[in-house]
Amino acid sequence: MTDRFMSGWGMAEGKINKLVIECDTYNEAEIVQDNARNRTEMIYININRNKPNYDKNRCYVSLHDKSDYGNWFKVGAFKG
Numbered sequence: 001m002t003d004r005f006m007s008g009w010g011m012a013e014g015k016i017n018k019l020v021i022e023c024d025t026y027n028e029a030e031i032v033q034d035n036a037r038n039r040t041e042m043i044y045i046n047i048n049r050n051k052p053n054y055d056k057n058r059c060y061v062s063l064h065d066k067s068d069y070g071n072w073f074k075v076g077a078f079k080g
Contacts, residue, residue, distance in 0.1 A: 005041035012060035020052060021072055022065040031075055038078040 006017040019042070023029040029047045036042040046052075054061050064072075071077045 001036050001042045001045040003041055004043055011062075015060045016058060018052075018054050018059045018061045020061060020063050021069055022051075022063065023073075024066075028073055032072050034075075035072050035078045038076075038080070 001019050003017040003019045006012055006019075008014065008017075011017075021032050023032055026047070033045055033047055036045045066073050
């Protein structure tokens with residue numbers, strides 16, 4: 001997914017900030033996707049079977065999983 005808020009500054013200065021969250025199951029991926037859709041700064045949210053490959057000159061990519069993004073794996077974590 002693309003994080004619009006973090007794009008263009010900080011570690012992603014001049015780049016698009018891509019957030020990749022590794023899941024163990026497709027069900028987990030659906031939960032993460034649903035949570036991302038409830039965050040206004042997240043766009044282009046996709047589920048992929050393989051780790052995506054982005055152009056390093058255009059994108060800053062941060063990789064995460066349950067160990068550091070645990071709330072993303074909780075059903076309805078970001079519902080208003």
